[in-house]
Amino acid sequence: MTQENRELRLRPARFDELAALTELCLRSKAVWGYDEAFMRACRAELALAPRDLQTSRIQIAERNGNVIGVAQVSVAGSAASLDKLFVEPDILRSGAGRRLFEWAAAAAREQGARTLVIEADPGAAPFYRRMGAHDDGFAPSGSIPGRMLPRLKLDL
Secondary structure (H helix, E strand, C coil): CHHHHEEEEEEEEEEHHHHHHHHHHHHHHHCCCCCCHHHHHHHHHHHHCCHHHHEEEEEEEEEEEEEEEEEEEEEEEEEEEEEEEEHHHHEEEEEEHHHHHHHHHHHHCCCCCCCCEECCCCCCHHHHHHCEEEEEEECCCCCCCCCCEEEEECCC
16 A cells, blocks of 8 residues: 555545535546536535435545545345545556545445446546446436446455
8 A cells, every 4th residue: 555545534424514515526527527517516416415414425535635535325125336536647557536426335235235336427437447347238317418438346
């Protein structure tokens, strides 16, 4: 493990951080080159709300006291959903996304899930494949009518 990854700390999200985490999700999503109208359309789906703290598990990645990433997992029976996994754009490929993904898989497993379903941005799908997920068709976007997203699954 590199020195950089040793400094990375994961912890549960707090209520007072939800607005800032929503903005982090939006900044991270924007790295794929989407225009302003697309990003506005995605805002509600990328937002973290107080209810999410009760219905899912949300984990934060911090480095040197700065929030640099977030992941959200919800479980229903034997299936879990990776609802969000976003990292600050200027530290992509630093290992934070991998650590958050590993946390998400472990959290889902701990809650009894046998699969982790990921509806990925097309630009992020290669990352999830590198993490061991396999393609499992397509899913409709929750934000953009008619847009289909790669659906991937990780066997837990």
